[in-house]
Amino acid sequence: MRAGFNREGADDAVRIDAGVSPMTFEATYRAHFAFVWRSLRRLGIAEDDAGDAAQDVFIIVHRKLPEFAGRSKITTWLYGICFRIASERRRAVPRPQLGEHEAAAFIGRQADPGTIAEHHQGLALLERVLDCLSDEQRAVFCLFELEGMTGEEIAEALEIPLGTAYSRLRLARAAFGAAVSALVGDHEPRAESPGRSRSA
Amino acid sequence: MSRGNDPVRLIADAGCPESQRALLRLGADIAPPRDAEARVWAALAGALGGAAVAAGAEASTKTTTTAANVKAGLLSMKVVALAAGLTALVALGLTVFAPPKSAAPPAAAPPAPAAATREPEPRPAAPPVEMPAEHAPTSAAPPAQAAAPHRSVSPARRLVEETTLIRDARQALRAGDTGRALRLLAESRRLFPSGVLQQERERLAVEALVKAERRTEASARARAFLRRYPDSPHASEIRALGVGQPESRP
Numbered sequence: 001m002r003a004g005f006n007r008e009g010a011d012d013a014v015r016i017d018a019g020v021s022p023m024t025f026e027a028t029y030r031a032h033f034a035f036v037w038r039s040l041r042r043l044g045i046a047e048d049d050a051g052d053a054a055q056d057v058f059i060i061v062h063r064k065l066p067e068f069a070g071r072s073k074i075t076t077w078l079y080g081i082c083f084r085i086a087s088e089r090r091r092a093v094p095r096p097q098l099g100e101h102e103a104a105a106f107i108g109r110q111a112d113p114g115t116i117a118e119h120h121q122g123l124a125l126l127e128r129v130l131d132c133l134s135d136e137q138r139a140v141f142c143l144f145e146l147e148g149m150t151g152e153e154i155a156e157a158l159e160i161p162l163g164t165a166y167s168r169l170r171l172a173r174a175a176f177g178a179a180v181s182a183l184v185g186d187h188e189p190r191a192e193s194p195g196r197s198r199s200a
Numbered sequence: 201m202s203r204g205n206d207p208v209r210l211i212a213d214a215g216c217p218e219s220q221r222a223l224l225r226l227g228a229d230i231a232p233p234r235d236a237e238a239r240v241w242a243a244l245a246g247a248l249g250g251a252a253v254a255a256g257a258e259a260s261t262k263t264t265t266t267a268a269n270v271k272a273g274l275l276s277m278k279v280v281a282l283a284a285g286l287t288a289l290v291a292l293g294l295t296v297f298a299p300p301k302s303a304a305p306p307a308a309a310p311p312a313p314a315a316a317t318r319e320p321e322p323r324p325a326a327p328p329v330e331m332p333a334e335h336a337p338t339s340a341a342p343p344a345q346a347a348a349p350h351r352s353v354s355p356a357r358r359l360v361e362e363t364t365l366i367r368d369a370r371q372a373l374r375a376g377d378t379g380r381a382l383r384l385l386a387e388s389r390r391l392f393p394s395g396v397l398q399q400e401r402e403r404l405a406v407e408a409l410v411k412a413e414r415r416t417e418a419s420a421r422a423r424a425f426l427r428r429y430p431d432s433p434h435a436s437e438i439r440a441l442g443v444g445q446p447e448s449r450p
Contacts, residue, residue: 024398027432029241037232050232054240055247062248123230126223144209146227151206173210180220 025062032078039079042142043086044131056085076157079143083158087135132179133172140165141172245363362388362395366404373408381408399425403434410441419443 036054045053060081068077130138139158143149149157155165210216211224369384385405392398402425409418422444426435438444 024394026397027399027429029244030237031431033237033240034232037236038230041230042227047233051236051240051243054236055244058240058244059247062244122223122226126227129223130227142227144206145211145224146230148209169207177217177220180217180223 025065028061028065028074029058032074035075036078036082039082039142039147040086041127042130042146043082043135043138044090044127045086046127049089053085053089056089057081060085072156073153076149076153079139079157080159083135083139090135129176129179133175137168137172137175140168141176144169362392362397365391366397366400369401369404369408373404373411378408378412382412399429399432399434403438406438406441406443410443415443 033054036057037050040050040053040057041047057078061078068074130142133141136158140154143154143157144151151162151165155162158165211221211228365384365388369381369388372384373381381404385401385408388395388401395401402421406418406422406425409415409421418441422438422441425438426444429435
């Protein structure tokens, strides 16, 4: 099963409801650790730093869980925390610029990576392509394209209007397409504009 | 684009260049390494313990400065050690789960709700107090009222207490001392009815009751657990014990 669409099955069931079903911290951790991890990774946290960042996220979860009233899905709530933590960390540690040859090395194969080395190379490339997006575009793009959330869920997770979510998705797609196109030299039918601004 | 009218995802869009879709597939498949969850959990318990102890428990006794810091640091290290041990035990339990029938049935132990039966552990000065929690899993034998005074105790301190109880119960169970395991679990349930390790506690209790050949109680408790946490990682282990088949799944 593709992780992008294996959204936590417990989403709808796990709610804080003071009268019915309290959610323990450990249960939250166990159920959503993988979601937090991949969200942080897609938000630009390197593999080596993801453990520390996840720890930061769950420290906040531990503090805030009693206040989480189950008004939203827990994943949208968690994602908001991931987004803030990732933004802080990325500001503290800027990422290096995209290297062209490592990009072409992967994309030239035009196929799923067959080895661990290729897999890592591909992931590094994806991270760097996503670095071409602003933090806000990146979040919308990853939630929609990789996590499989709906526009409405994304709007809720990021606390933005639905229209804003859709417009960020359009811009993010254009930027993503343009970045990949620039790396491999294909012609991207969807690349409407460069859209590389990094409005933090 | 209007509400409820999401575009087709690129990964599923044949019109999207394969170079983009290949990258997106990689991104969709991102998953944590095998040991990451346990590693972060152990670090997390340490971090929460240290911070909370420094900020909370020591202030309540008006102890200050160096002594408090040293104490907090030591306690923090202890929390890490406990958490690491517990995590390892949990992991062990998940992978090599002993079939209950293979164990020699020890003498059936009484429910033993007494808190005073607890073995002495290196423990903080104040007695543990659980948050007001009326949500302990229902079972045939409801727990006694928490006898601890209603005073604010730091989450770190509670975590240390709860973790220690569960760890000791698990060790007792593995050592074949089912009676002691059940006593420790009963105490954990009394003191921390909705603690962070309540699922682990209930799973151990079901296993202990099965080993003690108290299958009726085991079944009742297992059913209560499965009703309440049908998607828990422990649910399959409880089902594997052969008790508590749920009436229906939602």
